Amino acid sequence: MIETTRGLFKATQAMSEEPVVWAIGGIDTSGGAGITRDAITLADINVHACVLTTQVANQSHSIMRSASALSIDTLNEQWQALESDLPPRAIKIGAIANSAQALFLCEHVVKIKQYKTANCFVVWDPVLVSSSGGVLGELSQHSIDTLIATVDVVTPNVKELAQLTGWPVHCEKSLLAAAQALIARGAQAVYVKGGHAHWQSTAIDTFVSAQAIRIFQQPRDNMGNLRGTGCMFSSALAGFVASDYDIQDALTLANAYLHKVRNASVFSSSSVCSADQIHCAGLVGFPLTPVHYPSVRYGENDPISHKTPMQFPKLTNTSLGIYPVVSDVSQLEVLVKAGAVIIQLRIKFGTEDFKSTQIAKAVEVVKNTPCQLFINDDWELAIKHGAYGVHLGQEDLETANLQAISRAGLRLGVSTHGYCELQRIKRLSPSYIALGHIFPTTTKDMPSKPQGLDRLSRYVRLCADIPTVAIGGINLSRINTVASTGVSSIAVVRAVTQAADPAAAFHDLLRRMNDAEDNGEDMVDRITEPGALVQHGLSYG
Numbered sequence: 001m002i003e004t005t006r007g008l009f010k011a012t013q014a015m016s017e018e019p020v021v022w023a024i025g026g027i028d029t030s031g032g033a034g035i036t037r038d039a040i041t042l043a044d045i046n047v048h049a050c051v052l053t054t055q056v057a058n059q060s061h062s063i064m065r066s067a068s069a070l071s072i073d074t075l076n077e078q079w080q081a082l083e084s085d086l087p088p089r090a091i092k093i094g095a096i097a098n099s100a101q102a103l104f105l106c107e108h109v110v111k112i113k114q115y116k117t118a119n120c121f122v123v124w125d126p127v128l129v130s131s132s133g134g135v136l137g138e139l140s141q142h143s144i145d146t147l148i149a150t151v152d153v154v155t156p157n158v159k160e161l162a163q164l165t166g167w168p169v170h171c172e173k174s175l176l177a178a179a180q181a182l183i184a185r186g187a188q189a190v191y192v193k194g195g196h197a198h199w200q201s202t203a204i205d206t207f208v209s210a211q212a213i214r215i216f217q218q219p220r221d222n223m224g225n226l227r228g229t230g231c232m233f234s235s236a237l238a239g240f241v242a243s244d245y246d247i248q249d250a251l252t253l254a255n256a257y258l259h260k261v262r263n264a265s266v267f268s269s270s271s272v273c274s275a276d277q278i279h280c281a282g283l284v285g286f287p288l289t290p291v292h293y294p295s296v297r298y299g300e301n302d303p304i305s306h307k308t309p310m311q312f313p314k315l316t317n318t319s320l321g322i323y324p325v326v327s328d329v330s331q332l333e334v335l336v337k338a339g340a341v342i343i344q345l346r347i348k349f350g351t352e353d354f355k356s357t358q359i360a361k362a363v364e365v366v367k368n369t370p371c372q373l374f375i376n377d378d379w380e381l382a383i384k385h386g387a388y389g390v391h392l393g394q395e396d397l398e399t400a401n402l403q404a405i406s407r408a409g410l411r412l413g414v415s416t417h418g419y420c421e422l423q424r425i426k427r428l429s430p431s432y433i434a435l436g437h438i439f440p441t442t443t444k445d446m447p448s449k450p451q452g453l454d455r456l457s458r459y460v461r462l463c464a465d466i467p468t469v470a471i472g473g474i475n476l477s478r479i480n481t482v483a484s485t486g487v488s489s490i491a492v493v494r495a496v497t498q499a500a501d502p503a504a505a506f507h508d509l510l511r512r513m514n515d516a517e518d519n520g521e522d523m524v525d526r527i528t529e530p531g532a533l534v535q536h537g538l539s540y541g
């Protein structure tokens with residue numbers, strides 16, 4: 001008896017360490033959609049689901065018999081039961097039975113953001129009609145407007161977008177206009193699912209906010225009208241945000257997760273397919289392989305998706321080892337002599353003339369050596385002086401002339417900081433992709449959070465045959481674990497530039513990296529299941 005109680009206590013403790021998401025919506029008696037599907041999705045990505053029921057929809061996969069709404073008192077009881085003990089990091093709202101429920105939820109979401117968790121993320125999946133055909137709720141214009149303005153993201157499909165706005169949605173242009181109309185009506189962001197957009201030959205989802213547009217593109221599959229995908233997407237989105245991914249990465253992951261669910265589903269000859277066999281067993285899990293991931297564009301006119309495809313040459317030597325990033329040509333010379341196969345000159349201060357002279361000298365230093373010299377930021381000077389390659393960050397990409405870099409035959413390395421940027425940059429096929437920052441760093445102010453080793457090893461896997469570079473806070477004591485992610489190269493600033501003897505520090509780092517590669521088992525081979533790295537104690541840096 002004591003053992004049982006202890007066991008129970010442990011289970012509760014473990015559960016509460018998982019991020020908590022509240023799934024608010026209807027019970028679909030068939031289990032095909034609604035909060036049952038939300039809970040399965042969240043469990044599948046290691047997130048604890050609390051469920052609050054708005055109504056019971058008495059339905060099968062194909063017919064809806066009736067629906068009974070729960071009272072505001074009952075909804076309030078559920079809310080009060082959870083609020084103190086299991087506060088949410090994110091809330092997913094699905095079917096709402098009536099306007100009173102909608103206004104109750106808005107009022108309480110505002111309060112929870114004010115008094116409990118300011119950054120609690122809220123997504124509303126505006127299911128107005130069930131995928132089995134029944135009407136799920138009648139919402140007044142006022143309650144719809146209040147919901148739209150209260151939540152962080154609304155996730156309609158194209159039909160729901162047309163219903164919400166009263167605008168026709170029949171092509172990319174009208175879809176974007178309708179999404180922007182919702183923003184003008186007070187929505188912070190809209191993610192339009194293109195599954196029902198029959199004019200599209202590929203499956204295109206479009207995210208629009210006042211600041212950004214992100215387009216997620218996947219090949220169309222032949223799984224047809226799989227039930228519950230809207231629920232799965234928005235609960236996965238809430239789950240990934242609750243797991244500390246920023247919004248654009250959570251969108252990318254939720255999109256990939258849905259693609260993985262669809263690929264794993266069983267096609268049935270009836271009008272609906274079933275995700276059940278795989279999904280209910282919780283076997284879909286975190287998307288790990290490139291094939292599940294969308295390609296990403298930042299709007300229709302994304303400069304990296306130029307109509308004339310660009311090419312960047314591959315690296316000559318891909319056994320890169322340690323990649324020193326230095327600001328000083330004399331230090332660069334020391335490290336080239338020490339045997340660096342790849343090196344970067346990163347000058348952040350000084351006039352154009354000063355930079356030009358330094359870059360010209362650096363090009364001279366590496367001449368007739370096997371060292372591959374990248375110039376940070378200053379792509380025009382790199383072209384002018386015939387450097388081997390250019391390294392650009394996300395902001396640099398907005399102004400750099402990639403066509404000119406490509407035409408000049410220079411290699412291109414690009415910084416990325418998460419899934420969304422990665423899936424966009426892969427379209428460019430750069431000569432390498434940098435992944436950072438892995439650990440906290442004082443060398444550069446970073447707007448994003450440190451990625452840690454778990455994410456690094458997953459990014460490496462997504463880059464497939466594009467060489468990868470890890471950067472940020474890496475030193476001798478961390479080199480083993482970084483190398484075991486399978487990353488092609490490890491970039492360091494302080495670990496070399498601030499060492500008393502930079503050449504000796506370079507050799508020590510390289511030796512430790514090579515030892516780790518020779519002796520260590522490859523961490524990438526171990527990440528087949530969600531949580532695998534947690535079991536190995538290697539999660540999150």
Ligand SMILES: Cc1ncc(COP(=O)(O)OP(=O)(O)O)c(N)n1
Nearest residue numbers: 376391392393394415434469471491
């Ligand atoms: C190998 C490598 N990775 C990342 C960076 C950072 O580039 P960026 O984000 O453009 O920042 P700055 O270096 O320009 O401050 C890099 N330079 N090298």
Ligand SMILES: Cc1ncsc1CCOP(=O)(O)O
Nearest residue numbers: 437441443472473492493494
């Ligand atoms: C330039 C840059 N980009 C991402 S992290 C970083 C700095 C890495 O410096 P350090 O190796 O000293 O942490």
Ligand SMILES: [Mg+2]
Nearest residue numbers: 377392393396
């Ligand atoms: Mg830069």
